[in-house]
Amino acid sequence: MIISIASGKGGTGKTTIAVNLVLSLQKGTVQLIDCDVEEPNSHLFLSPTIHQVTSMGIPVPRIDESKCTYCGKCAKVCEYHAMTVILKNVLVFDELCHGCGACSYLCPEKVIFEIEREIGIIQEGSGNGIPFVNGVLNVGEPMASPLIRKTKEKIQKEKIVILDAPPGTACPVIETVKGSDFCLLVTEPTPFGLNDLELAVGMLERLGIPMGVVINKADIGDRKVWDYCDSRNIPILMEIPMDRQIAESYSRGIPIVVENPSYIQKFEGLFEKIENQIAVSNG
Numbered sequence: 235m236i237i238s239i240a241s242g243k244g245g246t247g248k249t250t251i252a253v254n255l256v257l258s259l260q261k262g263t264v265q266l267i268d269c270d271v272e273e274p275n276s277h278l279f280l281s282p283t284i285h286q287v288t289s290m291g292i293p294v295p296r297i298d299e300s301k302c303t304y305c306g307k308c309a310k311v312c313e314y315h316a317m318t319v320i321l322k323n324v325l326v327f328d329e330l331c332h333g334c335g336a337c338s339y340l341c342p343e344k345v346i347f348e349i350e351r352e353i354g355i356i357q358e359g360s361g362n363g364i365p366f367v368n369g370v371l372n373v374g375e376p377m378a379s380p381l382i383r384k385t386k387e388k389i390q391k392e393k394i395v396i397l398d399a400p401p402g403t404a405c406p407v408i409e410t411v412k413g414s415d416f417c418l419l420v421t422e423p424t425p426f427g428l429n430d431l432e433l434a435v436g437m438l439e440r441l442g443i444p445m446g447v448v449i450n451k452a453d454i455g456d457r458k459v460w461d462y463c464d465s466r467n468i469p470i471l472m473e474i475p476m477d478r479q480i481a482e483s484y485s486r487g488i489p490i491v492v493e494n495p496s497y498i499q500k501f502e503g504l505f506e507k508i509e510n511q512i513a514v515s516n517g
């Protein structure tokens with residue numbers, strides 16, 4: 235079972251939900267994967283011991299210009315504008331290259347070869363008896379999606395897999411949530427929270443992924459998030475109040491369920507509701 239935890243915007247408590255949900259489930263049954271590769275922070279709460287670090291790269295093209303005819307087909311076929319041919323020069327913009335291989339496949343002279351360009355690392359370990367994986371993108375690297383794809387290859391299918399998604403609704407989030415059995419959207423009852431929730435709901439509807447909402451800091455703001463969820467038949471599966479104890483334990487990197495074990499039951503309840511929702515959506 236793959237459950238992704240996403241939010242339209244950052245800072246809504248997505249990682250808090252992911253880590254506390256994982257810690258509330260039975261050890262041995264669950265795996266946590268942090269796909270927020272630009273700013274992974276699940277490890278701050280789970281404190282895993284990392285036992286394997288793997289460099290991750292994508293293949294980028296290089297040209298043997300001694301045999302190149304400068305026909306320009308490689309530049310034409312590149313959807314990402316990562317190549318250009320100017321007079322007798324073939325330029326490759328590595329940061330734009332998605333490593334799709336189309337240019338080398340379609341070069342009529344077969345003079346394109348590929349080298350590996352590192353874009354980040356994948357760390358594997360465990361904390362509190364929970365298997366943990368995260369992708370860490372190199373600083374300044376724009377290509378998050380291939381690293382997320384590779385990070386998701388570490389999914390242990392027999393387990394309940396919790397994916398901590400990046401914030402927003404752009405490609406890295408889509409790459410994370412696709413293939414999930416369920417997506418939990420974490421939001422706040424504010425105008426920004428609602429706006430970003432609407433965008434995230436639109437994304438999940440297009441992907442056909444069942445969803446539910448967790449409202450964090452539920453006693454601030456107004457009731458528009460509830461009204462919106464009602465109008466769209468989106469179940470609200472948990473509400474967490476604005477709580478000084480939660481904020482303080484967060485700032486010290488301590489999960490709520492460790493600081494206040496009464497929350498374990500609440501997160502177990504959340505998981506049960508997710509299971510029910512998945513059962514309903516599977517008919």
Ligand code: SF4
Nearest residue numbers: 302304305306308341
């Ligand atoms: S397609 Fe091949 S031969 Fe044509 S310009 Fe590109 S590298 Fe050179």
Ligand code: SF4
Nearest residue numbers: 312331332334335337
């Ligand atoms: S590998 Fe794909 S993305 Fe990269 S330069 Fe070639 S065609 Fe463009």
